[in-house]
Amino acid sequence: MRSTQADKVGAALNQMTREIRQAQETQVGYGAFSTAQTQTISFYSNVDQDIAPELINYYVSNGALYKRVDQPSTSVPPYAPFVAGTPTVVIAQVNPSYTGNTFTYYTNTSPPVSTTDTSAISAVDIVLTGQQPSMTGPVNIRLESWVQVRSLSNPLN
C-alpha cells in the first residue's frame, strides 16, 4: 500500500516534470509562466500536442494537490483567452506538516537565482509530498525534482 501512494506521488512528479520541461512562451519575452507562487504554478505547455499550448495549473488547496487544464481559444499566439477546465485531484492528501515551497523558480543565469518574475523563469524546483496511513501512524512521502524549461533554457538560444 505504501508503495502505491509513493507511486502516485512519483507519477504526479513525472507528469509535472514532463509538462514543465516542454513549457513554452505564448508571447515572446513574456516567459512560459502565467503564475509563479510557492503553492501555485501556471504555465503554457502543449500537453495534447496539437497546434496550440494549453494553460496548465497546479495548486495546493485544502490539503490536496489539484490540476486544471485550460484550453486555448485560438490557434495563433497569444492563444488567449484560455477557457478554464475542471480541476482534478492529483494527490488526495499532501503532508500537512510540510511547510516549505511546493514550487521554487529559478532564472537562466549561471548559477541559477531564485525569482518570481514570470518572464525570467527558466527552471522550477518541485517538492511533492504525500501521506499514507499505516498501523504505526501516517507515513510521509517526499519527492523532489528540478526541471529546466527546454525552450527557454536552451544554451544555444
Added chain:
Amino acid sequence: MGASWFGRLRQLGGDDRGDALFMVTVMGAVMFFLVTSLIALAVWQQNSASTRTRTTQAMNVADAGINAYLYQLRQNNNYFLTNADTGWVSMGVDGSYRVTASAPTSSAPLTLRSIGNSHNASMTIVTTVGFPTFADYMFLVDTDISIGSAATITGNVRSNGTVTNAGHVAGQVMYANSFVNSGGTVDLGTTRTVTVDFSQVLADMSQIETSATASGTYYPALGGTYQGYLVTLNNTQVTVAKITTGTVTGNFTTTGATTVTIPSSGVLFFDDPGGAYVKGTYSKAVTIASSSSIYVAGNYLKADMAGTYSSGLIGQVNVLVPTGWSTTYLPTDMTIDAAMLAQSGACTADLANGTLKSSLTINGAIASEGQPNYVSGTSHGFSARYYNYDRNLQLYAPPMFPNTGSTGALHVNSWVESKPVG
C-alpha cells in the same frame, strides 16, 4: 470453525502423527508465496526503474541531437535546406540520434524532429525554431524614435539610435544608443542591444526577386508614361494592372489587368520606379516587394485573424499611406494587417498633402529606416493611431521576410516530447 476442522483431521488420522509435516507444508507454502511475491515485486520495481532510466537516457540523446542541429542552424540559417536529415549519428555507448527538419510553411514553423535511441529505449523530441526577423517588432527603426504621451504600443520597440518614451509600451524597448524616459512606462523593461543592419535587406530583396521570377510573379519596369502597378488582393488571387493615371488623387485608370494565384513561394516582386499600389484582402501567406515604394492604397486586410498566414509589404524606399487622397479613394478609418518594411525610406503617411483622416489601425509590424510617422499636427495623417503587434508574426513570418541577423540568432519556440508512434 478452525478447531472443529483440525479436530476432524485428527480423528481421521487417529493420532498426532503427520501433524508436524502438515504444518511444515502449510508454512512452506505460505513462505514460498511471500518470497515469490517479494521477488516479483523487486523485479517489477527494478524493471520499472530501468525503463525510466533508459527512457531518460533516450530523451537526453534525442535532446543532444536537437542541440547539435541548432548549433549548425546558428552557423547557417539555411542549414535545413541542405541537411534535412542527419541520418543516424552515433554517440558511442550512450546511443544514437537522427534529426529530420521540415522547412517552414505558412502554417508550420521550421520543425526539427529528433529520435534518440539508447539501450533499447526510444524517445522523440519535436521542436519548432524561428529566426529573428524584421517582423519581430511593432517598431524597428534605423534612427531615433520618440514615443508620445498619448501612444500605447502593443509589442516590442527597437531602435538603432535613441528611444525617448513618454507613452506606454506593452512590451520591451531595445536601443543601440540610449533610452530616455520622459514619463512613460515599459512593461518588459529596456535593454541595450546591437544595431540592425538595414542594408542587408537588399540582399534579401534580391532573393525575393529571384524567387518571384521563378514563380512567374516578377513584374518588370513598365516604361513609358505608366505610373506603377495597381495590386488588388482577393483572398488567394491577385489582380495586377498597369496604372496610366490617378496616382495623385487615387482615381486610377488602368490597363492590362491580369489575375494570378498567390504562388507557392508566396512572393511577388514589382520592379517599376512608379512602385506598387496595394490593397484588398488576403487569405494566404504573401509578401509583396517593390524596388521602389509600396503604397497602401486602401484597407489591406487579413481574411481571418485566427489564420497562421501573414503578409509582408517591403519597399526598397517607402511604405507609404497616400493620405493626400480624398476619402472617396482612401478610407478615413483605415486598417493595415501586415508586416511593413521600408529599406531606405520610411513607413509613413503622406504628411505633405490632404487633410486629417480619422484613424489608422495597424495589426502587424513596422520596420523603417527613417522615422515612422502617421500624423502631422492636426492637419495631416490620421488623428487616431492604433499599433497592435501581431504576435503571429513571430511564429509565422511572411514569406522570405528578411532576418535581422544572418548568423548566430535563433529562438526555440517549443520543445515537446512527441507522442509514441503506434
